[in-house]
Amino acid sequence: MSSASPAVVVDAVSKRFRVYHERNQSLKAAVMRGGRARYEEFWALRDVSLEVPVGTTFGLIGHNGSGKSTLLKCMARILRPDSGRITVTGSMSALLELGAGFHPELSGRDNVYLNGSILGLSRRELDERFDDIVEFAGLGQFIDTPVKNYSSGMYVRLGFSIAIHVEPDVLLVDEVLAVGDEAFQQRCTEKFADLKYEGRTVVLVSHALDSVRQLCDRAAWLEHGRLKDVGPPGDLLDEYVGGQRAERSTVETGGSRWGLGGARIDKVELLRPDGTPTTVARTGDSVLVRLHYTSTARIEQPVFALEIHHSSGVQVSAPNTWEARKVPDVLPPAGVVELRVDRLLLVPGVYHLSASVGDPYGRQIQDYRHHALRFSVMHGKPRESTGLVSLGGVWTLREPGAQEVRDTA
């Protein structure tokens, strides 16, 4: 496959859905209405054009009903666009629902062959990959049990394992990362990294913005069936989440790291004022973030940066030593960097702390510890429940002429 031509070309695709008021599925209804069912049409996709380059992991984001899943189904040929064309180069496999097509009465083994052939594998290919599939799904001796006796976790793991072993040139994935326990999700994330390394193209629909940020090279943002923006996921997601604070994430990803490795952040800690490490704090608490680093290369003007993300993916704060003008000329071989926060004005919720060390311009990241630490915030003072941060304000209620009544907070 030449790397010049994109893996997927979406050319001016529109898709219209019919919403029936009353369906013409019975004879009486058909006769009464003179053969025509009454329905309204709406455009799930309107004139969408984009290209997915070969070897990229491409994210599709948007609110519910934005058309991202419709676009994915059009790519998968499950839906047929009303106008426009979609061209996919190379073999393609779609992972829209794990274990779709499992027959409950058949054993796991029979279902591997059945599902595999639905996904386009030949018997010989399945014979070769069978052991890997069972191994990855972690099913062991249960492979000969009918799948109706499987737990939902086993069911989904087997479905994912089959789909991932199809090894197509283009893999389409819809929301399936939101399944399984944390260990399994970690393996899925690794498998996606493998796919990327092997030069396969992945198109991913997800509400889990963390995983889009983490996995994707590029992303497209759909809104009301139209393409709003395409670009690197970082910028796109920042803009996207800016418009929707309260997005809830269903996925907890494990931490990951990348970088040149000249310096490494060995440990990220959140400490109470008495110096004990913690992962729980209250609004208004005093806390300390401590980074332990070691350096093996000569790194000039090292900049340490922290990022605090809400579990929805919204970046809450990103302090760094560059803007604080605390940059040494050369990084010592080892040491500790601390950020003291006198009042942690985050509202209750779950937050992720990421830490990095690099140059002042973010071009040479030595080590990036994505989601190195997960911590939660509980009610404290001031007591506030929604939004992302408290401003630490104090309420006053006053009646004309009366004495002032002050909140004790």
Place this chain on the structure above:
Amino acid sequence: MSARGALAEISASKELLANLTLRELRGKYKRTALGWGWSLLNPLALMATYSLVFSVLLRIEPPPGKDGLTSYPLFLLCALLPWTFVSNTMTGAMESLLQNANLIKKTYFRREILVVATVLSFLVSFGTEMAVLALAFLIVGSMVVPWLPGVALLMALLTLFASGLALLLAVVNVYFRDARYLVGIALQLWFYASPILYPIAYVNENLPGWAASLYEANPMVGFVESFRDLLYVQQAPPLATVGYLVVVSAGVFALGAWCFSRLEGRLAEEL
């Protein structure tokens, strides 16, 4: 898409077709004590009932077969088994897309495969039943073996005919769910409008000439009579009949495949 194009794509996904057919077969009798036995017991029960009512009570006389063989049960089964195949295929195919709605909405493969897999799963039962019937002929001392290749060819032709109907009905039933009840009634009429329970001679004796010609336009008449010619009378069916069956089967299949390809585009939305 042309019928040939559809066939080519279906044969390209042979393995999926085989697996889906196996799924149908394995799923059908799973967790029943008799298992596959049911697929034989059903026609046997029908044969016993019909023989009792029509041969013993109503005294229908089957025409003599090869070497003066007269047996109403054998005469009946030659027609009943092909009929059951066609009728099961039609009702089964109408459910095939609805039952696999999840598969259609979540995965892509040629949708015809689901229908064809249903047809093939019934073909397997049909084949087994016909083998048992051939055995029965041998037991009563009738040497059917030389005629079996002809029977196999005729079965292939019947499968083509049934597949065309199956494709048509399967896709129509998705858009118009009354179809299955209409077909239920149509099958009843069709059953009695074919010479299954009675010899075709009764029709020629009791109906005026134009009505008898109309009656013979029904392709099931040709199929049933040809199966009887081969197995019961052990003679080659008339060439005109066979020619008519080939033309009708090819036409029905082309129509079914054409309708299916016209209507399958919005299957994932309509299910």
